[in-house]
Amino acid sequence: MSNTPEPQEEGTMTTQTEPKPKPSAKDYKGRLKPIWCPGCGDYGVLSALLAAFADLEIDPDNLAIVSGIGCSSRLPGFVKSYGFHGLHGRALPVALGVKLGSPHLTVLIVGGDGDGLSIGAGHFPHLARRNVDVTYMMLDNRIYGLTKGQTSPTTPHGIWTKTSPAGVVEFPMNPAALALCYGATFVARGYSSQVKPLKSLIMAAIQHRGFSLLQVLSPCVTFGRKCGFDAIANSIKECPAEHDCRDASSAYQLATDPQNIYSGILYQEERPEFISTLQAMGGARGRELDDGAPEIDVDRLVDQFS
Amino acid sequence: MNRNDFVMGISGDAGEGVLLYGDLMTRIAARANLHISSTQTFPAEVRGGQSYVQIRFGVDSVFNPGDKLDVLIAFSNLAYHWCKGMISSGAILIIDGEPETVDRAARFGDWKGGPIYVVPMTRIAGEEIGEKRAKNIVALGVTCALLGFPADHAEDLIRRQFKQKGEKVIASNLAAYTAGRTYAEQHIEKRDTLTIPEIDGDGHMVMSGNDAIALGALYAGCRFYGGYPITPATEIMQLLADELPLVGGTMYQAEDEIASLAAVLGASFSGVRAMTATSGPGLSLMSELLGLSAMAEIPVVVVDVQRGGPSTGLPTKTEQSDLNMAVYGGHGEFPRVVMAPISIRDCFNVMRRAFEIAEFYQVPVIVLSEQGLGHRRATLPRRMLEQTPKADVVRPLKQWRDGYARYAFTESGISPRSIPGDPGGAHVITGLEHWDFGGPSHEPENRVEMVRKRFRKLRNLDRKYGGVFAFKGAGILQRHHATTDGEAGRLSSVEEAFRGDIGIIGWGATAGVVREAVARAERRGISAAAIFPRMILPHNDMTIRPFIEGHKSILVVEENFTGQYAKFLAHHYSIRPAKLNKYDGLPFTPDQVLSKIEELADHV
Incomplete structure (x- = not known):
């Protein structure tokens, strides 16, 4: 054996640690350095994210970032927090389990367009309709980057890729519009090059009590050059000031606008959150059972089975 | 017919209330301090096709639902024809019909049993209760009167059964029950000698294997269940949907089996004891996540209540054909534990071990039950739940x-x-x-x-959790490597079971049948013993090797076509065991195993 372990455990927690000074983005940097290509949009997303954590003063010990598989799904390794880099397409149900297991955690999901709209597409509607209090950042680069340039569910129609030599036959999916249809209570769109507005969107998404989808357009500089990001840089627009984000049909119109790509909060509503609804019925306490768990009612069970 | 150990079959169309009749009958018997073992089979569709319940009653513990029927309750002529070949000589038939006008010669000319009671169940239900569907409860009243069960337990159970449906439904079912009893008392001249013995006691619990798994999990500290409905495992999820919120836990119905196990992994990562239960098709979908559990070292317990496969297969029938998937399934190589409970009591016990192992060793633990165990019911002592310590939760x-x-x-x-x-x-x-x-x-x-x-x-896992259940004669014991654990240990010595002519190795739910076959073989002068591993993987060589070496002939009994465990053992020991396989969807009966033992005994 090459490695002898140090004693790892210090003991049971008894006291709270002293109040810490206000954190900065650097305090959330993980042990690993990002391995994305130079110029990748995901760098912008990461720096917006770390700044958002700092502004919200989120405790890294009570933060869990869950991801799938793909370039963007490597993100948990670059953040100092609990992380779960699991299976391709399965980040959403894992995150739901993490949140149900420890409802006090801030739970963030990071994944790509292929992860969330192709292999994992079956989970997206169900997390949205349940209105679980997690934030889903879909980093949309319109291509399969990690496998080096195949068609993704958001690749624009007609584009050449390695698996669409005659141009993509299908028409792309629209994650923000889908989230609206699935019943998400917070739907927003951001752009990796606009770090400051993105940071504000991330903060709003985390603070939203319920399921929030944040689609982040994040170009792949290596394989996604033809995917229309140059145009996006010029055409992306903030939602009109008069847009009422409680209005679902106008949110849908903005999300699907054929000319412009609108960024900002498209939709937000208050609806009972999944876990707090379960908790109101006595269940879903997860690790909070540490504070005292209800006993099994043995007499009732014996009677029930007699 | 032996009033201390007899078998009843209830047969009817799906939708006629056969299963409810069976459920109430088992509980009535358990309250009268009889032991029972019952099995049920029903079509995959909700209506149409045969529904069938078989209940064995015993003064002593019974370990399987038995062979031939001593009593047949037939809800229709068709139901009679389904089951008329399954009876013992002298069997009693209770059948729906008009006693005055029925053409007995034409209708029961092929009956090889004893007394026939033609009872107008449908007419009584229709005319006296105004609800023909209540004929199963009328039949229950008739049967209880004929067998000598007191009325109070049944009435109490009927009240509880229909509590949610309101007073009117309770009253009409009570009336149906009483009408059945009254009819039997006033119009049936008893022509058989079967009456239940009076036994002292305060009754037993009745549980299915699925119930026992759910409660075992609850006692083992499980506070998160993620699952997707699938026959024949769904009852686990349904019971936990009621029970988990009461102790602060969560039953989460996911969108598919992949999401189920993914959520379970998430909850377990968060520090909550978590499980899922499924059947073969679900386990197929989960196999990638099982690998993640092992790779990321996240504890997880997965119960597979096996059914006939492959594909959609036989959803409501039993089979032991997922062993290979449990042992070898999934890409890459990873450590895992596979356990197979041998009885309903063991379903309860195995969950504690499964959660302990999963948490301590940080591995996936697969528990292989099967439809024939999940839907089988047995009596369990009331004190079991009181005396079992509850695990810490978080x-x-x-x-x-x-x-x-x-x-x-x-x-x-x-x-x-x-x-x-x-x-x-x-x-x-x-x-x-x-x-x-x-x-x-x-x-x-x-x-x-x-x-x-x-x-x-x-x-070192098998040193702590390995060992076998061994059966010889009427005895059972659990053998560990170092110690013998005296659970009902009536065998005089450990070594006794490990030497002889015919050594049977099985796994899982067939134990109840095999142990009876072994006991019957001994009464016929055949030297036979059986072992069932407490844990299939890791394989416990230290207990299985001496058993194999101590017997002249080894027989592997399992409910599959290819002999999955036989091949597993053949690979480990370079042996070619005799095989007894069944893959018709139905569990073995003791007679079937006994015939094979006798056949082998002739050649030893």
Whole structure:
């Protein structure tokens, strides 16, 4: 054996640690350095994210970032927090389990367009309709980057890729519009090059009590050059000031606008959150059972089975 | 006919209330201090086709639903024809019909049994209750009167059964029951000698294998269940949907089996004891996540209530054909534990061990039950739930030192596990091969050490949890490597079971039948014994090898076509065991196993 372990455990927690000074983005940097290509949009997303954590003063010990598989799904390794880099397409149900297991955690999901709209597409509607209090950042680069340039569910129609030599036959999916249809209570769109507005969107998404989808357009500089990001840089627009984000049909119109790509909060509503609804019925306490768990009612069970 | 041990079959169309009749009958008997073992079979569709319940009643414990029927309750002529070939000589028939006008010669000319009672169940239900569907409760009243069951237990159970449906429904079912009893008392001249014996006691509980698994999980500290409905496992989920919220837990119905196990892994990562239960098709979908559980070292318990496969197969029938998938399924190589409960009592007990192992060794544990066990019912002592200690639910937060590494290399291979919320324990788990701190790594030396570390964890597992259940004559014992555990240990010595002519090895739910076949064989002068491993994987060579070496002939009994466990053993011991296989969807009966033992005995 090459490695002898140090004693790892210090003991049971008894006291709270002293109040810490206000954190900065650097305090959330993980042990690993990002391995994305130079110029990748995901760098912008990461720096917006770390700044958002700092502004919200989120405790890294009570933060869990869950991801799938793909370039963007490597993100948990670059953040100092609990992380779960699991299976391709399965980040959403894992995150739901993490949140149900420890409802006090801030739970963030990071994944790509292929992860969330192709292999994992079956989970997206169900997390949205349940209105679980997690934030889903879909980093949309319109291509399969990690496998080096195949068609993704958001690749624009007609584009050449390695698996669409005659141009993509299908028409792309629209994650923000889908989230609206699935019943998400917070739907927003951001752009990796606009770090400051993105940071504000991330903060709003985390603070939203319920399921929030944040689609982040994040170009792949290596394989996604033809995917229309140059145009996006010029055409992306903030939602009109008069847009009422409680209005679902106008949110849908903005999300699907054929000319412009609108960024900002498209939709937000208050609806009972999944876990707090379960908790109101006595269940879903997860690790909070540490504070005292209800006993099994043995007499009732014996009677029930007699 | 032996009033201390007899078998009843109830047959009718699906939708006629056969299952409810069976459920109430088992509980009535258990309250009268009889032991029961019952099985049910029904079509995959809700209506149409045969529904059938078989109940064996015993003054002493009964371990399987028995062979030939001593009593047949037939709800229709068709139901009669389905079952007329399954009876013992002298069997009693209770059948729906008009006693005055029925053409007995034409209708029952092919009956090889004893007394026939033609009872106008449908007419009584229709005319006296105004609800023809209540004929099953009328039949229950008739049967209870004929067999001599007191009325109060049945009435109490009927009240409870229909509580949710309101007073009117309760009253009409009570009336149906009483009408059945009254009819039997006034119009049936009893022409048989079967009356139940009076036994002292305060009654037993009745539980199905699925119930026992759910309660076993609850007692084992499970507080998260993620699942997707699938026959024949769904009852586990339904019971936990009622029970988990009462103890602060969660039953989560996911969108599919992949999401089920993914959520279970998430909850377990968060530090909550978590499980799922499914059947073969679901386990197929979960196989990638089982690998993640082992790779990321997240504890998880997966129950597979097997059914006939492959594909959609036989959803409501029994089979033991997922052993290969449990033992070998999934891509890559990873440590895992496979256990197979042998009885309903063991379904309850096995969950405690499954959760302990999963949590301590940080591995996936697969528990192989099957339809024939999940839907089988048995009596269990009322004190079982009172006397079983309850596991702790969650551990308190812990502080971790600087440089904490989630996958630290240790002598045992088990690395200390921090849980989100623990200060200083932050780490990223990944399904990629990783360094000790969790970061991805494909460095060859580290890869080798990590593979070894993961497999090293199970090195000593079978010393603590291995061993077998051994059966010889009427005896049972559990043999561990070092000690014998005297659970109902009536065998005079451990070694007795490990030497003889015919050694049977089985796994899982066939134990109830095999132990009876072994006992009957001994009464016929055949030297036979049987063992069932408490844990299939890791394989416990130390107990199975001496059994194989101590017998002249080895027979492997299992409900599949290819002999999956037989091949597993053949591979380990370079032997060619005799095989007894069944894959018709129905469990073995003691007679079937006994015939094979006799056949082998002729050649020893």
